[in-house]
Each structure stands twice: as C-alpha cells, then as structure tokens.
Amino acid sequence: MAEPAYSISISVAPSNEAKIDVHHHRPDAGEPKTTHPQPTLTVRSEEPPRQQQNQGTLARSDSTGERDRRFDQFKTLGGRLERQLSSIRGGSQHPHPDPAAAGDDEASRDSEAETDDDSGKVPTADRYFAALEGPELETLRATEVPVLPEDETWPFLLRFPISAFGMCMGVSSQAMLYKTLELEPSTAFLRVSPGVNDVLWWVSAALMALVSFIYFLKVVFYFEAVRREFHHPIRVNFFFAPWIACLFLAKGLPEPVTSFHHAVWYQLMAPILFLDLKMYGQWMSGGEWRLSRVASPTTHLAVVGNFVGALLGARMGLREPALFFFAVGTVHYVVLFVTLYQRLPTNVPLPRDLHPVFFLFVATPSVASVAWARISGEFGLGARVAYYVALFLYASLVARVSFFFRGVRFSLAWWAYTFPVTSAAMATAVYASAMTSALTQALAVGLSAVASVTVAGVLATTVYRAFVRRDLFPNDVSIAIRRRPKAKFGKILKRIRTSSADLKELVVSRHSGGGSASETSSVSEPPTPMVYGRARADP
C-alpha cells in the first residue's frame, strides 16, 4: 500500500468537545509531519453550544431593538422583506475582526447564521419528528431552540392552534347526541326535551362562529404559522375538524335534516374531499409523509370525516354520494387501522403511555356503523359488526383507563378526543332502536351519561384554564421549530461510517505546509476540513 495521506485520531477536550484529528502526510516529503498544525475535524457535544445558542437568540433579539419584529417572519405581509433585512444584518453582524482569536465560537456563529434563514420554507416532516415530542408532537425536545422566543408570551393569534376547532366538535356532537336521544325510539322513554338540543346547537354555532373568526384572522395575518400547522404531521389532521364540526352542526340542527338543500352537503363535503385527495395522496406517493411514518391515532380525524359526511348524506337522501365517501373512508380506515394496530417501529409519535388520543379509535367504527345503517336502510349485519368493533375498542380502552391520565397535560386537542365518546353513545342509541332490550337501552343511557359528563368535565377544565389560570393557549412551539437542525454531527458520523470515500467530501484539501489553526473556516471551503456541529442531530 502507498504512503498514507491522512491518519485519524480522536480526542476529547475538557470542554466536552470530541476532536478528530486528520494527520496529513506529505506525499512528496515521504515522512509524516505530525508536528505540523493539522487540519482538524472537530465535533462538538451539546451542552455548551446550548447556552451559546440561547445567548445568541437573546443577543439577536436585543440587537433587533423592537420586540415585535421577531414574529414578523410568520406574518403574511412584511415577513419576506424582514427576512431579507435580517439576512443582510446577519451578514454584517459578524465582522470577523480577529479570526485567529475567535476560533471555534466564530465558526459556530457562522454556521448558526447559515441555518437561521429557515423562515422561508416549511420544515420537513422529518424535522417535525426530530424537533418535537409528545403524543401530539407538541413539546420541543431539549436540544432544540425555537425560532420564536420561548420565554415570553407570543401574540394571541400565533398561540391559537387549529385544534381549537376540537371544542366545536365536542360541543356540537353533544347537540347531535341530544337530538338522537330525543328522536330514537329506544331512548324515547327518557323524554329528552327538544330544548336541550336547541340550546346546545346555538351554543355550538356561536362557538363555531367565534373560533372560525379567530382562525380566519390567523390565516390573514400569520399565514406562515397556518402553513406550518398544515405541515405538522399531527396537527394537519385537525384541518378536518372545522368541516367535521360543520357536519355535526348540520346533523344536530333542530330541524329534520331532510329539509336541507342538497347543495349544503356538497359544499361541506368539497373541502373534505380536497383534504382526502391531498392527504391520502401524500400517504400513497410516499416520501417523508408516508403513512408508516405519520400514522398516529390523531390520523383518525382524517378518516372519520368521510363517515360523518356519509351519515349526513344518507339521511338527506343522497345515497350514492354517501356511499362514495363511505367507500373512500372504509378502505383508508382499514389501512390506517392495520397500521396503527401493528405499531410499526417507524411510527415515531405514538406514545407508550395511553392517552385520550386513543379514544379516537372508538369514533370511526361508531360513526361508520350508523352511516352504514343509514345507507343500507337497516341496522344489518354490517352495521352491527362495525358497532360491536366500536364497543370492543371502547371496552378495551376503559379496561386500561387507569393508565390514561398519567402525566398527560391538558390541551385543546382533548376536545377532539371527547367526540368519540359521544359518537359511541349515539351509535348505541341507534343500535338500541334496532335491537331493543333493557340491556341495550341501559347501555345507551349509560354511555350518553358518560359522554355528557366527559364533555362537561373537559369544558370545565377549559374554562378554568382560559379564565382562571389563563394558560389555555400556551406558546405553540410546535410551529416554531427551526427548518434545519443546528447539529450536523449525526450526519457527519453517518458519512464517515458509510465509506471511506466519503471522507474525501469532508476532508477535501491537503494542508499545504506551515499553516496555523487560524486558517480554519466552514465546511464548504476546501482549504480547511474543519466541521462544526452539535450532537443529537438524528433522533
């Protein structure tokens, strides 16, 4: 073998930095010159940079002078201009007065500046998974630094998430439930007053109007934030929520649904069809949005809308369009159900501990059961199979209810998890009408009571959080992640591992003799193969 050109050694500095030295041997001289200052491949560990980053964030915000500017990158107007300004400012901020003295810090600041222009594009799905944790991917990992300041309260609109529509779903499903209890023969003995449905419906409608108005403002003023919510792997499912809530409102309307104009239904189903095409297409065409990666119980929201629409359509006499949505819902539900039950190792966001999220498992078969009963005209074998599946899943969750509220933080998303309970109660009432017996009627009443109590409890918690503790809308950090990770250490390591040829990409230059450590610069510049990064890039 020929004279080695490089040799590598690893050392760990007291500042917790691992240093990989690449000793260069001159091919002409023939003798390894290890005493010369070597090109170094330095990899940093995380803690010290963490502090530095925070300082950097503060420093940057201080240098900006005005506070509000920092949120401008999420604003619909002005964001782009601001971005250009900041990139100019970012360039002049680091004037490199003494490169030799600056050393590592300088270079790290450079790379920080480099990764900071991430407001232009939406983070990738992988980034969301890498940067966030928790069942709803709603908490920032310890190693991450958000693009917005964590230590102060953001503008209200930025903190108002799409999952707020869950409230509308929860309340309007109650309106539906009481209409069902009032009209179904099996629960007629309860003599539920039509007034309950009336009141709940108007409350729901008012809430829907309010939430829609606020979110509309967010769309207008902070479109970037909405866009980031739409690309959030969990949050995107909640974009079905407004339309499902509307369907609930239509279904729960005190008047009989047969009196509606068919156009109402088509108008409500159009956005659901659009989202179906968008989302299922993303699953199928793969890439980082493939189902085996993004599937979580919340994904049920992306499927249940089809069944709710089918149910309403069948009641309105639109049997064929209803069947269309039922068919679309069914195949994708099967795919989703199998995927969730398998618990693929690639399904990152599923938490080990149980969580209200899991109640969404009950929603789809409950609604599908009633929808199929309405489409086929009777609560036949198919509808009953779906109903019994819902019942079993319900029992399965109740059986482990003790695990539920262990360390689970309340959030607005809980509202979406209350409507399954209501759906199950409604399906039971319809089922009890078909299979009337004391047992089924008792079950219908019991589940309805559970549903009402659950919704009341969540409502009380929400009000308490909103008006007493005033923390109902915390900073929505999940939309404020950086587009690119700060650290590249994992990737570098991966590169080193894959093949020695790739080393060449990192260690591109031959050090030309009597250089000094001050000649080091960023990766992209060939003369010095010095790479900076922080650990824990890849989860």
Add this chain to the structure above:
Amino acid sequence: MAEPAYSISISVAPSNEAKIDVHHHRPDAGEPKTTHPQPTLTVRSEEPPRQQQNQGTLARSDSTGERDRRFDQFKTLGGRLERQLSSIRGGSQHPHPDPAAAGDDEASRDSEAETDDDSGKVPTADRYFAALEGPELETLRATEVPVLPEDETWPFLLRFPISAFGMCMGVSSQAMLYKTLELEPSTAFLRVSPGVNDVLWWVSAALMALVSFIYFLKVVFYFEAVRREFHHPIRVNFFFAPWIACLFLAKGLPEPVTSFHHAVWYQLMAPILFLDLKMYGQWMSGGEWRLSRVASPTTHLAVVGNFVGALLGARMGLREPALFFFAVGTVHYVVLFVTLYQRLPTNVPLPRDLHPVFFLFVATPSVASVAWARISGEFGLGARVAYYVALFLYASLVARVSFFFRGVRFSLAWWAYTFPVTSAAMATAVYASAMTSALTQALAVGLSAVASVTVAGVLATTVYRAFVRRDLFPNDVSIAIRRRPKAKFGKILKRIRTSSADLKELVVSRHSGGGSASETSSVSEPPTPMVYGRARADP
C-alpha cells in the same frame, strides 16, 4: 481548539479483549501525560467469559449444596425468601481479598452478581426474543445460560407447558368432526356411527380433565413458571387453548347444542373476552408487546377463539353475542393476517423454513366461514369467500409440503397445529351441504380422512415420545432465561457511537496522577472509568 482532555486508542489483547484507552491530558500541566497509567475502557469479547459463566453456574449450584433449592425461585411459596438468601450469599461469595491481583476476573464476577438477581421480575419481550430461537421460541441461543440447570431433568410440573392443552384441542376437534360428519346432509351417506363421536368426546373430556388438573398444580406450586409462560411472546397464545378446547368439547357434545343453558356459553366466553382485552390492548398500546414484534402464526390462536365462540353461540341461538365475537375476531384477524403476510422485518420469530405452525393459517378462515354461515343463517357469499380463502391457504401449504418436516422437532405444540386440518374438514362438510355435488362431497370425505390420519399420527408420536422415549416433556428452557443479558457490550458501543457527550457518562473521572492498573473498579464508581461487558448483547 483547546488542549484535549482525553484521547482514545483501541487495542486488542491476545486474550481476545479489545481495550479502548482513554488518555487523559492534564489541563493544568498542558502536556499530555501518556506515560502515566491510563484510565481504560475495556470491552471484552465473549468466549472466555462463556467458560467462566458456566463455571460460575456450576460453582454456585455446588455451593448451594441441596439440588432442589435451585428450582425454588419458580415456586409460588419460598421463592422470595430463597432469593434474598441467595443475594446475601452472592454478596459474601466474593470477598475481594486482593483487588489488585483479581483484576479483570474480579470485576467480571461483580457484574455477574449484579445481573444475577433476575428471578424477581419476568423477563421483557425483548429478552425472550434475544435469548430464544426457533419457530416457537423454544430453544436457547448458544450464547445464553439459563437460570435453571440445563444438564438434568427438572421437576415434572416445571416441564409441563401450557401448550399441552393443544392435545385437548386436537382430540376434541376430532369429536366435533365426527359429530359434523354424522349430522351434515352432505356426508350422511357415510353413515358415521354416533358411537365414534361418543367415544372421542369422552376421551377428550378425560384428557381435558387430566391436563387441566396437572396445569392447575403448576399454577399452585410454580406460579412463577406460569407467569413466565404468560409473558412468553409465543407461549402466551396458548393460554387461549384451554378455553378453545372447552368450546370444542361443548360443540362436540353428543347432545344437540341447542339444549345447553346459555350461561355455559357466557362462562366459556368470559375468559376469552378477558384475554382478548388483555392481548389486543397490549398490541395496540405498543411498547415491546406491539403486534409488529410479537406476531407469529401462533398468534392465530389468540384470534380463532372468537370465531369458535361465535360459531357455538350462533348454534345456541345467541346471535347477537355471537356476532359481537365475530366482529372482534374479524377486525383483529384482518390486522393479524396482513401483518403475518407482510412478514415485517421486525417479526423476529418467523422461521424461514415452513413448519406445522403455518397450518394455523387455515384454521381461522375455516371456522370463520362456518360461524358466519350460522350467524347469517345461510352459507352465503360471505361464508363462501371465507371458505375459499381457507381452501386456497390449505392448497398453498400442501403445495409446499415437501418443506414441512425438514429439521422440525416434534413438540406438544404440534397438537395445536392439527386442529386447523380438522376445522377445514368440518367447514368443507358444511360447505358441501350447501353446495352439494360429487366434487364437494369427495372433498369433504378426503379432508376428513386427512384430518383423522394427521391426528392419529400425532397421537402415535406423542404416545411414543411419552412412554417409549420418555422425552415428551423436555426441560422447558424457554421459561428459564435470565431476565437481563450477561453482556452489555452492544449498549456501550451504541453509547459511544451516539455522541461524544455520552462518553462523559462512562469516562466520568479524571485520573489523578500516579495510580496503577490495580485501581480499576466497576462502572458506577467514578474514579476509574473501566467498563466490562461481553459481546453480542443486542441481537
């Protein structure tokens, strides 16, 4: 970059030990003191410790004096006390007379003592997969050392596995088959005597009573062993077997099933429902018991019970409860079927060679077909679709029958694999009654003959093994695995790889000057960062 604090070098000793030296450079002196005795991070490879382990096991068992003590850790009573005693004895066994001379051996013995107290908790699913191999996870991997002595025969109860109930399933399914052949119009021409059913039923009942009694004794006296069987990823499915066998007995009773009291059915289905909730909940809630990990053909046993129950229930006139179990069975069967057919790379236990296990694929659609026919009142399209699926799977297995018995060891579990053949024969008889033709009748007779011959063959083998070779119940090593692996090398390596920061966790101390190699101690003690482990920890 600052002066390095540590530098790492790797060397392999003749005793097959890899040594990772971490050279410490004093930050105050400024000059690397490589000549000093260095803190070392030593990683051992496996062979020499293997010998040591065996010696250790023998030594320990010798020091115990009385033989029986060693099985006490699996006993219901006395186990805990014994455990405490052994931990005390374990502590005094290694008195550290001369730490400097003891060196590596000493430290390794320490870590052995540390990992030896594993009788308290049940091993995790990962441990079962890591320690066992074979289609039924019934053989110990070469690298593993069981907690019970391998070289002598254990107490009978410890060797009596839950899969013994497979015998009951096999024999009682024959009773069912002959009852079906006797009663179905399609096979009435065979004029099967009711006496055959009678005899088979009483034999089945007697066998059931015997097996139940013995296993009951095991529950009473060796509850720890039962608990370990219940946590064994494959074996747990056999806990459905007693109840399925009971259902078979009920179904195969010479009297018509309609004469039973409904309470019998509810009592038999209660434990199946309980196991369903337990097992499907584990699949869904994930963790190491997630389906994508534990699925194997044996898992069919966890599903088929629902269909057997549905079939019996429907015959007894309990249509709605039957449909409930049918629905629960169907959805979980779909999930299981897809998972098994996909052959996910995470499905560890599936063997490459075919095996009687695979015949379980035939069982579920066969039973489901008849169950649906009974529920829906006719052998309609649905029942026929299920039946044809069973038929195709049967043909698919027969087509590769040449691969079946290649290197497959007989075990009690085979019994469970005989009932699918019987189920297929029964389904064919019922199908032939609906679609009577010479072809279908011939098929019914042919498959019944195959089933009877198969059961007779397995029975003969069982008797031969039990009374001639007397090895029907070998040591059940799959319940005697250690809770924690002996080796931690893989984890250490993983740690080193993930980030340099983690090194700090291992190499916590700065070596303070003129020490010597004898100062090494265990990982948890900061002064010396010496870590011992054995290779091949993680599969």
Add this chain to the structure above:
Amino acid sequence: MAEPAYSISISVAPSNEAKIDVHHHRPDAGEPKTTHPQPTLTVRSEEPPRQQQNQGTLARSDSTGERDRRFDQFKTLGGRLERQLSSIRGGSQHPHPDPAAAGDDEASRDSEAETDDDSGKVPTADRYFAALEGPELETLRATEVPVLPEDETWPFLLRFPISAFGMCMGVSSQAMLYKTLELEPSTAFLRVSPGVNDVLWWVSAALMALVSFIYFLKVVFYFEAVRREFHHPIRVNFFFAPWIACLFLAKGLPEPVTSFHHAVWYQLMAPILFLDLKMYGQWMSGGEWRLSRVASPTTHLAVVGNFVGALLGARMGLREPALFFFAVGTVHYVVLFVTLYQRLPTNVPLPRDLHPVFFLFVATPSVASVAWARISGEFGLGARVAYYVALFLYASLVARVSFFFRGVRFSLAWWAYTFPVTSAAMATAVYASAMTSALTQALAVGLSAVASVTVAGVLATTVYRAFVRRDLFPNDVSIAIRRRPKAKFGKILKRIRTSSADLKELVVSRHSGGGSASETSSVSEPPTPMVYGRARADP
C-alpha cells in the same frame, strides 16, 4: 489488563484508500514493535477499482476472442459447458508471476475471479435490489458491472422482456372496452359499431400470437434469461400478463362469452392459480421474497388476474369457481393494498416521484367491482363500494398528474399501466347501466375517451421507438446483474462494528517478525490479514 496484542490506526492514502493498520505487539517481548512492517487491514474506496473492473471486463472479453461466447451463459444449451471452460480459463489467466510486484492489483483480480462464477445460480432478491434501481428496477446502479457487455447491442431475444405482454394487455383491453360500450345499456346511445370490437380483437389476437411466439423462442434458446426474469422482484409480476391478456381476449371476443366451453376458462385459470400459489406462498413463507420487501405497484398484476378470471367465470356461469378466485384475490389485495399504502421503509423499489406504475392502483378495484357485480348478480352495495374506491384512486392520481411524467423513461412496461384506465372506463360503463343518469353516462363516455387516447398515445410512442428510434428493446441489464456483489467493504465494516471478537476472523495471523509489505495476499490466507473490497456494497 494484559499487554495489548494489536492496536488499530486508520489512515487515508492519496489514492483514496483507507488503511486500517493493526499494530501487533509481541506478547513475549513485552514492548510494542510499531516500527516493524505491520499486518494491514486495507479497505479500498470505489473509484479506482471501478476503472479496473471495466478494464477487466474488456480484457476478458477480448481474450475470449469470439463475441458470441459471452452470451452463452444465458443460453439453454452450451451454457454449462462454457461456464466450466471459462472457470478453467479464469484460473490460468492469472499466472501470479511476481506476487510481490503484483501487489494490490493481483489480489483484487483474485477476488474478482472468485466472484465471477455467478452464472450458475440465479441472483437473490437482495442482489436485485442492491444492483438495480428505478421504479421497475430496470437500471443498473452506478457501482455495478453487468455480466454482459453494456456497450453493445445484445441478441434480440435477450432484449425481449416479459413485459412485452403488456402490449397485449393494453390492446386487448381496448377490444373489451368497445365490446362493453357496444353492449351496455348506458352507452348504447353511442351506437358503437361491432366492427370496432372485431378489428381490435383481431389486432390483439395477432399481437398476442406474435409476442407469445417470440417469447417462446426466448424460453427455448435463453432459458437462463427467462429464469432471471422470473426471479426479478418486479418483473416476475409480468408473468401474469400473458394469462391476463388471454382472459381479456376471451372476454373481448365478439361472440357472447356464454357460448364458450367451460374448459377454456379452466385452462386459462390453471396457470394463474399456479402462479398465485407460487407467489403468495413466497410472500407468506418469508425470506427475502417476503411481501414487505418486494411489494410495489407492479405487484397489482399478481392480484388483478384473479379478478379478471372471476369476472369472466361469472359471466360464463361458473359462479363458484369465480367466487373462489374472487376470494383469493380479495384477501391478497387487502394485504397488498395495505402494504403499498403504508409505504414501509423496507419497500425499496417504490420511487418517490409518481409514475405510470401508480395507475395499477385503479385496475384492481375497477375489475373487482364488475366481478362482484357479476357474481352477486347485481351492481349492489359491495360492487359500488369497490367502484367508488377505484374512482377515488383515479381522482387521486389525476389530481397529481403534473408529477407524472417528470423524468420518467418510456418502456414497454407502460403498456401494462394503460389497461387500468381502460378497466376504469369499463367499470364506469357497467356502473352507469345500474345507476343511469346523465352524469354517470357522461363519466363513462369521458373515461372511455381518455382510455382510448391513452392507448393510442402509448401505441404511437411504441411504434416510434420500435421503427424510428429503434430503441424499443434496449439491453435488458436487469437480468444481467452479477450474482454476488464485487464489494465486500460494507460487510467488513459491519463485522468490525459488531464486536471486537469478530476482528479475529479478519486479523487471524500474528505477523512473525521481519516481513515486508509485499507479503500481503488474499483474505482467506491466514498469514496476512489484508482485506480488499470496494465501498458501497450494502445499499
């Protein structure tokens, strides 16, 4: 710890070779003799060997003298003899005149000779995945060298792939479509002339005869090539194409299908059943042909045949056999559909960009819908559910049609992707007969027009490629991959990583003193632990 026996250092030579030096320390002398020539573990990167390989290939082909010989290894006769000759020649080709001078080149040539006898066995599935890329696994990866010369045109038969039967499927499905348009009440208003069906049918039949004859010649003369196509993970699905095309021809026959003799149907379904058993058995029994690995949209071809057969059988009055194939198709379709939609990370061949392949998603539900309608006797709920699923998938693909033709190379396989569009049009015509309305009729006409235009377009492209550009049949490199990869670098690296004990397998000898670098030889020879390989072995 004892004196280290080896120590390892890594260095990169200017020729882009990474050298891992294993310094041996004599246990007797006690002092590390690092100045001695060390046994080296050398790992090469890829570029230089690549050149060498090409030279080797050319040199070998030149030394063979006659060109034709090189294709003999794929010939049915003569291949084996030739193989033996070449292995003899291969041995004498490298006479090792001066091992010391030959150095690295010599050793690499040795290992090349070693891996060159790969014409005897078919490559494994893993090899196909490792060596090929593209949505149809039809292009060679950059690192691969085919066994046949890439730079010249191969014999026509070797270039004639099984996917040529796709043409037959495309054209004969048009014959079916026009027969359907002619006969269905919903499209009777179009007054399609029976002559169109007639002409298309005879064209299809002639094309089928031609393609079958040519491929028959390939089977006779180049059986090895056919065998390799049969083991190609994507290409194997096209072995269903001839039989599906035959079914299309039978279905599209101008005469009514009821007039056929039943034996025709059984004869056509026999090979499909055989392929079903073969292929589904491979999925289930696992190994490297497991579904989670080989699934791709092309796999739909392996399922759709069952539905086409069921459709034809049901029309011919063979309801039960039709239902059998429908059942088999359905369960495997569910498994396949879920697998494809999940986009498991192990599904290698699925491209990120969309591709005509994806239209196969539409085929199965379309055909299944009509088949179920024929079996059940009405276009009921089940048939409509299947139809709506097809419609949604169609819409889903059309919605992202802009992505389709981005960088997609035309190939014969496209033909197979045109028949789904035709199937959807036919299903729509049948559906429109059941649900007659202006909308459904317009949809039927519109989709039929799209189908005809698509087929015409693909036909024009095919003719243009065949007769103008004359590149319709390029070298079929996907059957010419080597059985074993050239490079073992990945495996070596893996070994080094797993445990230090494995190092011993590579570095088996202790260097005995005053040797020199010229003493290096191949891996299998203990005295010198020098390993050669090329990077990027494992994908």
